Amino acid sequence: MIRNVLRWIAQRRLTITFLLLGMVILLFILIPLAKMIFTQSPSILWDTLLDGEVRSAIWLSLYSALIATAVGLVFGVPLAYFLARHSFPGKRLVEALIDVPIVVPHIAAGIALLFIFGQSFFTGRAFHAVGIDFVFAVPGIIIAMLFVSVPFLIDSAKQGFEKVDERLEKVARTLGASPWQTFVRVSLPLAKRSIFGGSVMMWARGISEFGAVLVLASYPTIAPILVYDRLEGYGLDYALPVAALLVIICIIIFVVLRTIAYRGERA
Amino acid sequence: MIEIKNLTVNLGDFLLEEIELRVEKGEYFIILGPTGAGKTVLLESIAGLHPIKSGKIWLDGREVTRLEPEKRGVGFVYQDYALFPHLSVKDNLLFGLKRRRQPKEEREMVVEWLAELLGISQLLERSPDTLSGGERQKVALARALSISPDVLLLDEPLSALDPQTREGVQQELRQIHHRLKQTTIHVTHDFEEAIALGDRIAVLGEGRILQVGTPDEIFHHPNSEFVARFAMTRNIFAGEVRDGARGEVTLTVEGTELEVVTELRGRVHASLRPEDILISKEPLSSSARNSLRGTITSIADRGATLYLTVSAPPDFVCLVTRRSLDEMNLAEGGEVYVTFKASAIHIF
Numbered sequence: 001m002i003r004n005v006l007r008w009i010a011q012r013r014l015t016i017t018f019l020l021l022g023m024v025i026l027l028f029i030l031i032p033l034a035k036m037i038f039t040q041s042p043s044i045l046w047d048t049l050l051d052g053e054v055r056s057a058i059w060l061s062l063y064s065a066l067i068a069t070a071v072g073l074v075f076g077v078p079l080a081y082f083l084a085r086h087s088f089p090g091k092r093l094v095e096a097l098i099d100v101p102i103v104v105p106h107i108a109a110g111i112a113l114l115f116i117f118g119q120s121f122f123t124g125r126a127f128h129a130v131g132i133d134f135v136f137a138v139p140g141i142i143i144a145m146l147f148v149s150v151p152f153l154i155d156s157a158k159q160g161f162e163k164v165d166e167r168l169e170k171v172a173r174t175l176g177a178s179p180w181q182t183f184v185r186v187s188l189p190l191a192k193r194s195i196f197g198g199s200v201m202m203w204a205r206g207i208s209e210f211g212a213v214l215v216l217a218s219y220p221t222i223a224p225i226l227v228y229d230r231l232e233g234y235g236l237d238y239a240l241p242v243a244a245l246l247v248i249i250c251i252i253i254f255v256v257l258r259t260i261a262y263r264g265e266r267a
Numbered sequence: 268m269i270e271i272k273n274l275t276v277n278l279g280d281f282l283l284e285e286i287e288l289r290v291e292k293g294e295y296f297i298i299l300g301p302t303g304a305g306k307t308v309l310l311e312s313i314a315g316l317h318p319i320k321s322g323k324i325w326l327d328g329r330e331v332t333r334l335e336p337e338k339r340g341v342g343f344v345y346q347d348y349a350l351f352p353h354l355s356v357k358d359n360l361l362f363g364l365k366r367r368r369q370p371k372e373e374r375e376m377v378v379e380w381l382a383e384l385l386g387i388s389q390l391l392e393r394s395p396d397t398l399s400g401g402e403r404q405k406v407a408l409a410r411a412l413s414i415s416p417d418v419l420l421l422d423e424p425l426s427a428l429d430p431q432t433r434e435g436v437q438q439e440l441r442q443i444h445h446r447l448k449q450t451t452i453h454v455t456h457d458f459e460e461a462i463a464l465g466d467r468i469a470v471l472g473e474g475r476i477l478q479v480g481t482p483d484e485i486f487h488h489p490n491s492e493f494v495a496r497f498a499m500t501r502n503i504f505a506g507e508v509r510d511g512a513r514g515e516v517t518l519t520v521e522g523t524e525l526e527v528v529t530e531l532r533g534r535v536h537a538s539l540r541p542e543d544i545l546i547s548k549e550p551l552s553s554s555a556r557n558s559l560r561g562t563i564t565s566i567a568d569r570g571a572t573l574y575l576t577v578s579a580p581p582d583f584v585c586l587v588t589r590r591s592l593d594e595m596n597l598a599e600g601g602e603v604y605v606t607f608k609a610s611a612i613h614i615f
Contacts, residue, residue, distance in 0.1 A: 167349040170316045173336035175363030175414055187355045237487070254307040 002022045032246060040216045048241040057226040057242075058249060059081060064222065065137060065206030068145040069153070076154045077245060081141055083154075084161035090193065098200075099151050106148055110215025112188050117216070140217035145206035152201040160194025197261040268292045268450065269313065269418055274322030276312050278305055284311075284474050286322070290418070290467075293448040297461040299485075300471030301497070306454035307346075309471070310420045313452070327417050337366070342411030346423040348403040350395035354378045356406050357391040365415040381409040384443065399506040401432040405439070412449070421453040425460055435614070437463060456497045462486070462503060462536050470494045501585050502539040508532050508614060518612065521581045524559050529614035536615050541574060543611040548595055549575050558606040559583075563599050566592075577605050 009016065056262050083095065101109055117124045117134040124134065131220035134140035164187050172182040188195075210224040218225055223246045274286040282534035283305045290296040300306050311317035313324060323332045331339050351359050355358045360381060364374040381387040405425060410418055424440070429547040439561045441464060444451060454471075455461055461468050462482040469479045478485060484542060488505050489495035502508045506520035508531055518537055527537070547549065550558050561579035573592055575585045583605050587597070597603065 004584075005515045007323065033516075133605070167345050168351060170314075171337070171343055171345065172362065173316065174314050174341050175367035175410070176337045177362070178337055181366065186351060245301075246538070 003200050007022050021241055033251075034041065035246050037248060038058070040241055043249075044241050045245060046246055052186065052224075053221075054245065056104055057221050057223045058246065060141070060220055061207045061223040061246075063251075064141045064151075065145050065209075068149065068206045069203045071142070071146055072150040072153045072202055073195070073199060077157050080154050080157035081183070082196075083160050084164075085159050085166070087208050090177050090234070102151050106211030106217060110144055110212035113144060113212065113216055117143060126135065126242075132218060134216050136219050138217070138220060141213050141220070141222055144212035144216045148209055148212050149202045149205035151192045152205055153195075153198040156198025156201065157191065157195045160191030160198075163194070164190045194260060200254065200257040200261055203257075204250060207250060240267050268329055269452070270325040271313070272314065272323045272325075273318045274309075274324065276305070276308055276317060277409050278308055281305070282320075282474050283309060285551040286476055288469060288476065289480070291449060292327075295444050295451045295453065295464055295466045297465035298452060298454040298471050299458060299461045299465075299468050299497075302456050302457060304471045305474060306456075306471060307422050310343070310422050310452065313418070314343050314420055315339050316343075320335070326568075334346060339416065339427055340417045342414060342416035342419040343413050344404075344407045344419070344421045344424050346409040347427050348395075350406055350410070352395055352405055354395075355391070356387065356393050356395065356398070359395065359406060359410050360391075360413050363408060363410065363451055367414065377413060381413055384412075384446075385409045385439070400428050401436055404428065404436055406535045408440075408443070412447070417450065419451045421448050421451065423455055424453065426455070426457070430458055437615075440464060458497070458503075458538070459488075459538055459613070460502065463615055468498065472497070502541065502544075502582075504539075504581055506535060506537060508535050518614065523559065523579055523581060525612065527612045527614055529611045530612050538613045538615070539583070539607060539611055541584045543607050544583055545606040546575065546577075546584040546585055546587055546591070546595070546597070547604045547606060550604050556606050557606055557612075560604055561582040563597060563601050563603060566597070566599055576602075577603060579605065582611075593596075 037141075046259060079098075083091065114135070115121060115129065117140065119125055119128060119135070127134065127139075132139050134143060168186050168190070169182050172186045173179070176183060209222075210228070213222055214225060223231065223242070227239050227243045227246065230242060268289040269288065269512055271286055271288040274283065274285040275284075286309065288296075298306055308317055312319055313445070315331065315334060319332065323330060325331065326339060326341070350356075354362065357378060359605050360378045361374060366378055370375075378505065379392070380504065382391055385408060387402065387405050387409060390398060390402060390406065395406065397404065404427075408424070413515075425436055428436060437460065440453075443449070444464075453460075453464060465482055466480060468482055468485050470477045470485060470493075478490045480488075482503075483561075485494065494530075504518075504520045504526075506518045508516060508518050508527065508529060510532070511524075511526075512515045515526050516529060518525045518529075518535070520537070525537075531534075550560070559579040561577040561583065563575055564577045564578045567574040567576075573587050573589060575587055575597065577583045585605060591597075595603075
């Protein structure tokens, strides 16, 4: 009996070892999040939610990130399609460039954006002339979120388009569809899951952005900055409920939308 | 009608050069060539899906060389069908019709007619990924026909099918062509397919059209080494299959009766691989075998192996090694026996 069990284990040494190592990292992710959420009494969470300052910060985060995602869709999806369908010298360089915002420190990204969209540079002044200001304003929050989170959307959309068989597009052309119609009726519907998945990633990443926004527009206050302000100003007890609430909202959005995005697809 | 003049297409590592073709209205035209000969690219060039380096293409008298694919009126069927996976069978068939802004009732009528023509009426609400290979091929064919194309381009339409399905779809292609008289260009590497379907055949090799002619001309009068080698890979006969007196099935070719195994009856084609034929000086007797006496009319040297042509009649091309040629002391004009199993003959 014991020998059988030992043999069973011996045959699965690799699987068991990897499973144990994997569990460590899984718990490392899970425990802090769970502890933060579940040590808060529901009544405190409820009171926090009723706090006007908290609500407007969370709302600002949600919709700024949503607008950033919409802008990302308009400009990023065409780029993704172009990259999926064309090869040219320096393509790898362009693809690497797209991912740079993910790897640079976000505070540095914020400073870089401040240079371009602040009033000291002509782009900032040009926008100012038409009534759009970025520093200490919602547009600043949006471009900071856009900058750091759009790579997720572009990468995902590009992979989606690459999976669409080019011959489907060719057949569509022979059937009388123009290049635009082919894109709208064939390529886009077939890549929509990847585009939606990428949008969810981008939105979630936008909501959680802190560093770049802090530099460009620490006011109006988005939720992560509010958490930071309360931590600095009043201490952990005041920061914790807001942080917990933010984590809960992010998890709900992320899990629900991801489930929708990958519905029907095998894990 | 399609006319191609002096077409050159750059394929990166090699060229399709100086392609000249003329396909008559209503003709079933086969382009036969080995894998990698550029057959798909030639079809894509006709459809406007591949940039052309030089040359001109006319469809029904209008020059389309620089015309966008959506304006050419060309039906295209790819080897693995390329059905739109996000659309039902019906919406696949409607795709081209919707682009033409036809009234809804008219579109529905066309779909109904096509579905009936190809026997896919019961599949209309299904999704393409629930269909078998043969069903997918029929849907792809119906979709290509939906736009009433000036020319139908078929890219290896039977290659992805299993042998049984292939025979059925091949019959279907023949019947549909018979009914619609649709000008068709069909590319394949399978010469049995070429013979069974083609009014005329063009052999494509080394980036050029090497020979154009009826199946008979191509296989009995190849004009080049390449075509001959391609044609010589099998013996091709035309004949008639009947039930024999003792329950056997016989194929009569040029007055000679051969025993065969097949479900088909009537006028057929038959093929026999040269390597399936045994050559001997004395008759080999066995009830399951065909054994005929004939005269060696030519010997073609291919290095280690040689091709003998033995006239019984009909003419059989047989493969022998140099060693057996020497051992049996075979020479032109000599008499030999050719022997092969009934099952070695493929009837189609």
